[in-house]
Amino acid sequence: MTAxxxxxxxxxxxxxxxxxxxxxxxxxxxxxxxxxxxxxxxxFFVAPTDAQQGEAYRIIFIHVASAWLSMFLYIIMAFWxxxxxxxxxxxxxxxxxxxxxxxxxxxxxxxxxxxxxGKPMWGAWWVWDARLTSELILLFLxxxxxxxxxxxxxxxxxxxxxxxxxxxxxxxxPIIYFSVKWWNTLHQGASVSLTRSPSMAATMLIGMLLMALxxxxxxxxxxxxxxxxxxxxxxxxxxxxxxxxxxxx
Amino acid sequence: MNWxxxxxxxxxxxxxxxxxxxxxxxxxxIVLEITLLAARHRRLRRExxxx
Numbered sequence: 442m443t444a445x446x447x448x449x450x451x452x453x454x455x456x457x458x459x460x461x462x463x464x465x466x467x468x469x470x471x472x473x474x475x476x477x478x479x480x481x482x483x484x485f486f487v488a489p490t491d492a493q494q495g496e497a498y499r500i501i502f503i504h505v506a507s508a509w510l511s512m513f514l515y516i517i518m519a520f521w522x523x524x525x526x527x528x529x530x531x532x533x534x535x536x537x538x539x540x541x542x543x544x545x546x547x548x549x550x551x552x553x554x555x556x557x558x559g560k561p562m563w564g565a566w567w568v569w570d571a572r573l574t575s576e577l578i579l580l581f582l583x584x585x586x587x588x589x590x591x592x593x594x595x596x597x598x599x600x601x602x603x604x605x606x607x608x609x610x611x612x613x614x615p616i617i618y619f620s621v622k623w624w625n626t627l628h629q630g631a632s633v634s635l636t637r638s639p640s641m642a643a644t645m646l647i648g649m650l651l652m653a654l655x656x657x658x659x660x661x662x663x664x665x666x667x668x669x670x671x672x673x674x675x676x677x678x679x680x681x682x683x684x685x686x687x688x689x690x
Numbered sequence: 691m692n693w694x695x696x697x698x699x700x701x702x703x704x705x706x707x708x709x710x711x712x713x714x715x716x717x718x719x720i721v722l723e724i725t726l727l728a729a730r731h732r733r734l735r736r737e738x739x740x741x
Contacts, residue, residue, distance in 0.1 A: 485699075486692060496703035500712045507716070546719055554712040561708050659720065666727045673734045688739050 455532050455672045456681040462665040469662035476655030480506075484648035491645075500558040501645070505632070506652040508551035510660055511579060512614050514544035518586070519611045522604035532668075534600035535675065537607060538590060539668035543660050545583035552576060563627055571620035572628035575613060582610035596675055 452458050484502040491498040518540040525534030555573065556566040567573065586606045593599035616623075621630045632641050633649070641649075676682050693699040702709040 488692075490692060490703070495705060497705035497708055499702065499709050503712055503716050543723070546723060550716050550719060553715055557708045557712045561705055663723055663727065666724075666731065670727065670730045670734060673731070673738065677734075677738060682738065685738075688735060 453530060453532050455535065455676055456679075458532055459669055459672050459685075462669050466662050466665040466669075469658045469665065473655050473658035473662055476651050476658060480648050480651030480655055483644060483651060488644040488648050489642060494562060497558065497561045498645075500554050501632075502648050502652045503656075504551060504554040504558060505649050506656040507547045507554065508576070509653050510656050511544060511548040511551050511576070512617055513657075514540050514547060514660055515579060515582070515607075515614055516611065518544055518583075519607040522600070522607040525600055526604040526608075531597075531675070532672075534597075534604070535668055535671045536664070537600070537603065539664045539671055540660075541583055541587050541590075542667065543663045545580060545587065547656070547660065548576065548580040548583060552580065568627050570626040570628055571624040572617065572626045575617040575620050578613055579610075579617060582606065582613060586610075 452461055480502060484499055488499075490496055518537050521533045521540065522537035524530060525537060552573075555576075559568070560566050586603050589606055590599040590603045593602055620626060621628055633646065673682065682688070700706055700710070
């Protein structure tokens with residue numbers, strides 16, 4: 442039994458994770474591309490026109506996917522940052538730093554597509570309602586984490602300071618998620634929830650889920666590429682980097 | 691099939707600017723992120739090879 446078990450802890454070392462991340466990333470990119478192409482196909486050619494919003498609702502396929510990922514990636518970032526803080530494991534902190542820019546990008550995309558959807562539907566690019574404001578705070582939390590880390594020269598101290606921001610900021614994620622329930626927002630309520638059946642056509646839902654999965658796979662791929670860069674930057678003086686085959690040609 | 695013609699597809703029922711503005715900016719962001727990451731890794735490899 443124990444003989445076939447993979448020693449997962451082995452991959453918590455940058456030296457073993459670096460080549461693994463390099464082997465995995467292309468597969469996540471392929472999965473992301475296939476899912477996004479399928480999602481766009483379903484979203485534009487299978488899903489019907491919305492009765493109230495006409496064709497403008499088709500923004501939903503990237504808006505919801507990026508908004509979900511913006512919250513989910515924040516939790517992942519805070520998780521790795523917390524593990525790094527608690528157990529002083531280098532790779533965990535590097536993972537947190539690697540997730541952050543992609544999380545910030547997803548937050549920006551959610552806000553951007555939200556503005557382009559809000560204008561034709563509400564008549565305003567932006568309103569200060571609870572959902573939009575808390576999502577904007579999420580962007581600032583990502584940017585705060587990144588700029589704080591960039592401002593501290595010592596990588597381990599930067600990890601610790603970043604972890605504090607990341608962990609404190611986690612409180613904002615449930616605020617975003619439940620904002621449409623807790624406050625009277627212009628932003629509509631959840632179209633998909635775990636407790637009741639979705640309030641949308643099945644094909645719309647399938648398109649949305651395909652896009653969300655595609656964005657998820659993309660985020661993993663981008664994070665893996667970035668963590669490889671971070672590993673090389675931080676471990677450049679170590680022996681295993683010097684022995685890397687890809688640097689020897 | 692929702693669209694009778696290419697121009698109907700591009701027009702998006704009058705919301706073309708909003709729909710395509712969303713998709714185009716998202717695509718640019720993703721392409722940019724990947725390009726920057728690939729360039730960062732290439733630069734690192736070059737530096738490390740140079741010693």
